[in-house]
Amino acid sequence: xxxxxxxxxxxxxxxxxxxxxxxxxxxxxxxxxxxxxxxxxxxxxxxxxxxxxx
Numbered sequence: 081x082x083x084x085x086x087x088x089x090x091x092x093x094x095x096x097x098x099x100x101x102x103x104x105x106x107x108x109x110x111x112x113x114x115x116x117x118x119x120x121x122x123x124x125x126x127x128x129x130x131x132x133x134x
Contacts, residue, residue: 096124117134
């Protein structure tokens with residue numbers, strides 16, 4: 081079963097959006113506290129990874 085999506089997975093991964101690190105730096109600068117983040121609508125996590133660095 082694991083091999084059913086091998087070819088599609090590579091295409092999907094290549095098409096996923098990437099967000100510039102500066103975006104998250106600017107967003108973090110808008111808030112005073114950085115202990116918590118609310119992960120709402122970040123999809124499969126590519127935005128959550130950038131937020132977590134701050």
